[in-house]
């Protein structure tokens with residue numbers, strides 16, 4: 393059915409339903425009163441790396457979410473995102 397196909401394509405190009413107030417772009421860094429700390433569960437070490445990721449199923453293509461990682465967790469967190477195809481880039485953070 394050609395009409396159904398066209399309808400599906402139009403729906404897919406209308407953008408992300410997630411968080412309409414922020415359709416794209418890089419999210420602000422999730423800093424708190426302790427500064428930038430590692431995003432790994434239970435880790436409170438100062439973050440040294442900013443893992444920027446995007447889930448194409450729920451985010452606009454140019455949306456970037458952050459995971460912060462200390463030196464110890466950089467590899468495990470980036471591997472987690474890479475395995476799902478979410479990792480876009482890794483930036484080093486300045487020393488705090």
Ligand SMILES: [Zn+2]
Pocket residue numbers: 430431432435436437461462463464465
């Ligand atoms: Zn850590």
